[in-house]
Amino acid sequence: MILITNDDGILAPGLAALHRELRRLDRCLVVAPDAERSAAGHSITMALPLRVQPVRRGGALFGYAVSGTPADCVKIALGAGLVKRPALVASGINLGPNTGTNILYSGTVSAATEAAMLGLPAMALSLDCFRDPDFRPAASFARRLAAQVLKRGLAPSTLLNVNVPHRAASRIRGVKVTRQGSFRFEDKFVKRRDPHGRDYYWLTGARKVHSRGADCDDRALKQGFISVTPIGYSMTDQSQVAGLKEWDFS
């Protein structure tokens, strides 16, 4: 059984494309947010209850729509027994890339991270495109990669963060194993006045700042390669431990 989730919501075309390909490998169950939860990061819902609604397609159970975040979906899929221990958790395909420091904000990646935290093989999939997407090349790659993961397994607490360029399969230059780069947006806030005369602010990512390293996720993607990055959830900066021990904490 493969568990499929995302952060664009259960109705998103990227999820449908992923489902179409992965069901060629194994039975699939979708447990996904009932609406878009982009930029949800690794947030979870504790102060409110969650609703879980079965969704049928063509007479069969397609999955469950959850009134929570991507990480909630993975937690509740297992914690409420919607699915037995799946062989793989696949999250996506996200509309828009998830590279560099942006993966910290990503609900798509966080769902896969949550799965890894629960000891499950997991992958997050994103397409480098924001409008008029063709998910088919990315979905096809997802199936081939999933087949490898099912065969080989993944190291405990490692998941794969996959970004696919938006171009015809024949024009994708290959696959690069990368590291998380320093790609980020330089944020701006637009300040406006609402119809009631009160100010509001709206976040907008103004300028893209790309990584310098040739082995970085955003660079590979920009050059037309599929980027595969092994990531984990250990955030200790080990290089600073020795130096900190010299500090005077008295």
Added chain:
Amino acid sequence: MILITNDDGILAPGLAALHRELRRLDRCLVVAPDAERSAAGHSITMALPLRVQPVRRGGALFGYAVSGTPADCVKIALGAGLVKRPALVASGINLGPNTGTNILYSGTVSAATEAAMLGLPAMALSLDCFRDPDFRPAASFARRLAAQVLKRGLAPSTLLNVNVPHRAASRIRGVKVTRQGSFRFEDKFVKRRDPHGRDYYWLTGARKVHSRGADCDDRALKQGFISVTPIGYSMTDQSQVAGLKEWDFS
């Protein structure tokens, strides 16, 4: 100038305690969520506008209440010019510890991570207590640590994740520089029926699973030490890169 934020909301006693101590070092400005945003992780608000409301205390500007997440607060503080580049960003003091894999869910830690991503020295502070807190020993330590950070600086892209045991200052056994452990909750979901006859689920962290390593954050805390962990936001699992390059992606 020190920027103070949190995830328990601008009215939280832990923030007030932190503010009381840090203003002995420098001018302080609070930019914090207008209500509790626990477990917000590194989520940010993109699909909705943000409201920013000035809050005055004793005739002076105390800070701004923001209708968003902890990471939003740091972004908007700088991106909307509420504060010039602060010398330090301090997040907390959180009611409840943030150790092990729980730091992924933590709004307190994510606010400090966001600050580090913006190139600012940052620290997250949490108290190992869920009710009837006395924040004073933790706040006092926060001031001493902040003084060190202001003097020495921090390595770029490193922040300090600080957890303080809930006991009298005289009974705190010292400070340990630790690594992020594997502490986690084993989730359960409670299923109930609402007054309208519809089912809902509620997340509850049933069993605590502690780390084994003696140098782990949760272990130090449990033994009565203040835990200081240097953390970053690079999530690449470098140990898996070479192996992955052998995979057949065709």
